[in-house]
Amino acid sequence: GEDVEQSLFLSVREGDSSVINCTYTDSSSTYLYWYKQEPGAGLQLLTYIFSNMDMKQDQRLTVLLNKKDKHLSLRIADTQTGDSAIYFCAESGYNKLIFGAGTRLAVHP
Amino acid sequence: ETGVTQSPTHLIKTRGQQVTLRCSSQSGHNTVSWYQQALGQGPQFIFQYYREEENGRGNFPPRFSGLQFPNYSSELNVNALELDDSALYLCASSLDTGDGANVLTFGAGSRLTVL
Numbered sequence: 001g002e003d004v005e006q007s008l009f010l011s012v013r014e015g016d017s018s019v020i021n022c023t024y025t026d027s028s029s030t031y032l033y034w035y036k037q038e039p040g041a042g043l044q045l046l047t048y049i050f051s052n053m054d055m056k057q058d059q060r061l062t063v064l065l066n067k068k069d070k071h072l073s074l075r076i077a078d079t080q081t082g083d084s085a086i087y088f089c090a091e092s093g094y095n096k097l098i099f100g101a102g103t104r105l106a107v108h109p
Numbered sequence: 110e111t112g113v114t115q116s117p118t119h120l121i122k123t124r125g126q127q128v129t130l131r132c133s134s135q136s137g138h139n140t141v142s143w144y145q146q147a148l149g150q151g152p153q154f155i156f157q158y159y160r161e162e163e164n165g166r167g168n169f170p171p172r173f174s175g176l177q178f179p180n181y182s183s184e185l186n187v188n189a190l191e192l193d194d195s196a197l198y199l200c201a202s203s204l205d206t207g208d209g210a211n212v213l214t215f216g217a218g219s220r221l222t223v224l
Binding site: 004030031035040041042043044045048050088090092093094095096097098099100101102 | 142152210
């Protein structure tokens with residue numbers, strides 16, 4: 001079946017690293033995605049990774065993929081208050097994306 | 110380059126009514142997808158349109174229907190509204206880049222409340 005799971009909430013101190021985790025079910029997914037949603041806004045693509053890669057780095061963002069365990073993570077280095085948002089991971093399906101329920105990241109001083 | 114724009118941003122309807130939501134895709138994008146995001150949930154795929162034809166549909170009843178126009182803009186229509194239809198409706202456009210990545214650009218959404 002199609003099911004993407006994420007922990008619901010993460011709280012970090014400003015300046016620390018944040019790690020948001022996700023598990024997915026479809027081993028045939030070719031791409032996996034991370035989106036960010038701020039209050040009252042749509043989803044903003046942060047990054048995506050091809051399934052034959054283990055890691056992708058883009059400035060403060062690092063994506064790790066463990067295809068054997070179907071586990072995806074997003075690390076945000078030097079987390080800032082502007083990073084407070086809901087983060088969604090998604091796997092690719094036929095002509096669609098399958099999203100998790102989202103992880104709410106709260107950044108405190 | 111304009112992004113994806115949706116209208117209206119907010120609306121309130123009553124059970125049994127019908128609603129039409131509109132979406133203008135990002136310039137150059139030829140594919141439009143619609144997603145429903147209930148409160149506290151991730152977006153759920155409703156359907157996708159490509160070249161004015163439905164090109165994939167999620168687990169939504171037939172009272173959810175759509176259109177894509179020659180300029181790639183799109184409409185989502187929902188008939189016989191139910192309370193559970195209250196949600197944020199997100200439109201996303203995309204362009205086949207040839208590498209297989211389904212990179213969606215989302216609009217800010219239309220928030221529908223059904224009373």
